[in-house]
Amino acid sequence: MNEAEAQAVVEGLKVNTKLIFLSLSANPIAAVTIADLLRVNKTIQNLFLQENQIGDADAVAIADALKVNTTLNDLDLKVNQIGDAGAVAIADALKLNMTLKKLRLDENQIGDAGAVAIADALKLNTTLARLLLVENQIGKAGAQAIAEALTVNTTVTELRLDKNQIGDAGAQAIAEALKVNTTLTELRLHQTQIGDVGAQAIAEALKVNTTLIDLQLSGNQIGDIGAQAIAEALKGNPTGITVDLNSNCIDRAFVQLVKQAQKTKNRGLYLSNDTQFNPLVFSLLPRLASTEDIQAVLGMLTSGLELENQSQSLPALPTEIAELIMDEAYYWQGVQHAKRMHGDQHYTLTVTVPRSVIGNSIRVKTIQVLREWKLCPDTISDCVFDLTVQDEQGAVRYECLVQPTFVDSNLLQLATIWPANHPILRQMREGWQVRVARSKSNEYVRFEALYVGYV
Structure with missing residues (x-):
């Protein structure tokens, strides 16, 4: 439908008292119009707004409406253009809204600042059960904040952080939270750059966690050491948890050993020879550098660097030359x-x-x-x-x-x-x-x- 038709539909829904499911995905409708609807409609429980080019300003309008809406329990904002500012606004709404049970923010542009704001909201919110943040720009700081929230939150049962760059540091923080969290049952960390260190930390958590039943770790960089740790942890886990380790870097001989062991134990560990990668797949990629890393190196180049065990120092470079070096690095x-x-x-x-x-x-x-x-x-x-x-x-x-x-x-x-x-x-x-x-x-x-x- 075009924008005028969508506007007419929304105007009619303001007085509708029967509709509970509404999908306006891929429609050119102003977010402020949707926000007005949420303020007055008392029946809609499921609202789908995928692929609507919703940006930060639009998210702010919707978030303001969520602060007063008391009927919506499922909001889907997947595949939009929401960044940190929009995520912060939604997080503020979650501190007040006590009816929303599922929030989907997959494939947006939310970074660590937005994730931290959402994490702070989770410490106060007592109704949200399913949080989906797949394929955003969340790094270890965002994952660490969410992990901290999981230590106190008692309602979230499903968390999806697939295709974010949380790495081993983020996985370690989440693992610590799993040791005390008693409500999370599904955790998806597919393609999150977790290696053996993160897998070992998660394995330690699985030895004491008694509620998690579905753990997705496929598409990461886990090798034999991490896989062995998880396999050992599952032997004593009483929950019947399933762990997916497909598409990692696990040696094919080790996979065969695990599959043999699965005949009597570790039935919940999913491994396949056909999906394991050569470890070089990941080591060939350039390292990720933070803004702080870049500024530190640039500072050394422009101020001169004192060489270890020598009386000489590297000459200080003009800023334009140092920036050229960084550009080519x-x-x-x-x-x-x-x-x-x-x-x-x-x-x-x-x-x-x-x-x-x-x-x-x-x-x-x-x-x-x-x-x-x-x-x-x-x-x-x-x-x-x-x-x-x-x-x-x-x-x-x-x-x-x-x-x-x-x-x-x-x-x-x-x-x-x-x-x-x-x-x-x-x-x-x-x-x-x-x-x-x-x-x-x-x-x-x-x-x-x-x-x-x-x-």
Whole structure:
């Protein structure tokens, strides 16, 4: 429907006393109109607003309405443009609203500041049971804040943080919370950059937690050490918990040992040989650097660095030269990625350049495409990466076939695309998309990933 038709529907619903389910997803309707509806309607319990281009100002309007609404229990704001400011407003509403039971904020632009605000609200809210924050920009600080909230919250039963960059530090904080939390039953941490350290911490929590029954850890960087710790923890866990460790970096021989043990124990541990990755899949990527890291290195370059055990120091560099060095350095401040596992039906990997969580413009540094084969492809031509760049209007701005620049045992291939060779990267900005078509020999592919790194 068009905007006028949507407006008419909402106006009619203000006096409707029967409708309890309303989906306005992918409709051009002003958020302030929806907010007005929530203030007066007394029957709608489920409201779906996916893909409505709702930004921070729109989220603020909806949040203000939630403060007075007493009937809505399911709000879906998936695939919008809500950042930290919008998340803070929604969090403030959660401190007052005592009817909402499910909140879905997947695929927005919420960073650590927004996650911290939501975590603070969880310490006070006593009704929200399901919180979905999949594929945002939440890092370890946001995960640590949410973990702290879980130590006191007694109502959240389902938490989804998939496809955020919480890492081992975030996993360790969540693990500590699991030792005392008695209400969470489902925790999803798929593709959250957790390695062995985080897995070991979670394993320790599973030895004492008696309520969690569904734990999703697939698509991470967990190896034999982390898998062994979790397998041992499950032997004494009385809840019948299921843990998914597919698509990690677990040695195939170890997987076979676990599968043999599952005949008598550890029945809740999901592992498959076909989905485990080569550990190099993750070690080939640039490190993520925080703003503090970047400023610290820039400061050393411009002030001079005293060499260890020597009387000499490196010369202080002019700021413009130091900034040029930092521009060429091999690091990312943020990364958007898309992954395709064996058996996925998605034909194209797609990444959209995000909006910066602090409001400044984003500059793409590199694009990397990685592929791991189950079996060697039939022809060399199957190994190239078919890449397309589109602007925010969907117009194709660049197309190329990229040859792998790194090959390991013919089964692991990586292509790195630099601005020096592909100047289009310097033009890319918020809303632009990078697409990689699947290989012609897709049935032989174990894993494919597209990474867009930016500062």
